[in-house]
Amino acid sequence: MTITTHQRTTILEVAREAKASKTSVSRYFSGERERLSPCMQTRIAAAAQRLGYRPNRMASGLKRGRSKLIGMLVADIRNPFSIAVMYGVEQACRERGLSLMVCNTDNDPAQEREHLSLLASYQIEGLVINAVGSLDQELQTLVQQGIPLVLLERELSEVEAEVVGLDNARAIDLALDHLQDRGYGELLYLSEPPGLASPRQARLTRFQQGVAARNLTGETHCQPLSEPETLQNAISNFIARPGTSPKALLCANGNATLAATRALQAHGAPLGDIGLIGIDELDWCELVSPGITTLAQPTEAIGRAAVECLMRRREAGDRTTPSRQVHFQAILIPRGSTRR
Missing domain, CATH: 3.40.50.2300 (Response regulator)
Known part of the structure; x- marks a missing residue:
């Protein structure tokens, strides 16, 4: 059995093929082409194409002290x-x-x-x-x-x-103002555990401050989204709990919005009657009837x-x-x- 190996074309081989010096070829591929004549540039480009030469960008960058x-x-x-x-x-x-x-x-x-x-x-x-x-x-x-x-x-x-x-504080304020303007007075905030993640901490803290400042009723559920039954029970209990104001869910990110949408569909709760708003605009949010309100990040x-x-x-x-x-x-x- 014959094993064929393919070796990488070297800069020296390109120089020989182009009838040029190794220095000229190096200049051509290192961003100094203007120092070469148009004829020389054409010969080097043609030789590199014939031999299938690809410059080692990392090696050339490191020589100049930059890896790029x-x-x-x-x-x-x-x-x-x-x-x-x-x-x-x-x-x-x-x-x-x-x-x-x-x-x-x-x-x-x-x-x-x-x-x-x-x-x-x-x-x-x-x-x-x-x-x-x-x-x-x-x-x-x-x-x-x-x-x-x-x-x-x-x-x-x-x-x-x-x-x-x-700006997490402003995003939560925007969500709370929108929900209050639409008449929702009892809110459930859904998030994964804050842990050491500062944006989760900031959003949770602002929600707690915001509902108090607006005289809204606020609850929080901060559990792993990998436990759908726990989330489903939390939402079902929230919906079933007697209250005097319309209820809404505020989701801390796109993953929480998706989990909440599934839970509401399983519960048979019409979107709108039970409000739903989530941070992060995802492609599917406008496709789920009647459309899910979001706070889009300029990603x-x-x-x-x-x-x-x-x-x-x-x-x-x-x-x-x-x-x-x-x-x-x-x-x-x-x-x-x-x-x-």
Whole structure:
């Protein structure tokens, strides 16, 4: 049996094929083409195409002290918010000639630490992180090594990093004002356990403050969404409980909105009679009759802003540059689920 191996074409072979020097070929592929004559550029391009040559971008970048790699650590890559923000990050990276390396931690702090070590070994130029665990020490070490960080929807008090995300307090206020204007007076807030996730903590706290300030009746159910029976019982008990005002559910994210919609359908409760509003606009929300009211996050803008913050911090080259918090406003999309 004959085994055929394919070796990577080298820059020296391209130089021989193009009848050019190795230095000229290196200049052609390293962004210095203007230093070569048009004829030389044409010969090198044709030779590279004939031989199937692909330059090693990482190697050439490291020679200049730049890997042109941006790392992104995602707590749950199945989360629609994470996917949508990732799109904005990737678009911004591509426009700047950067490549994006994504690691999914599956909400596991141990995997977070492992992936952080992996990303650091690739000499990334910056890191966008959606943390679930307490990584203050590990992240601060990266900062001390000169790697700029941006935290997505998370705040870690001991880490010098930019924070980019939603204005959670304003989003909850917007939801409460809308529900109150539509006549709903008894509210059930649905969320996964807040844990160490600062946006969940911020949204839960604002809900509790907001219902008190508006003289509304508010309850909370903060349990894992992987327990549908528990959620179903909580919603059924809320609906069945005697009250004097129309009832509504406020969902802390897209996953909670989906779980609540399923629970209401199983219960046979008409949307609108029982109000439903959720943070995060998902494609299916307008398809479920009569449409689900949402608070849309400008996810692409959030992703792009994360990369802009990274580049700003990297170009400053000064670890003492004050960190910023960049907050975006939610956009209310009213539909039939809050129309009594």
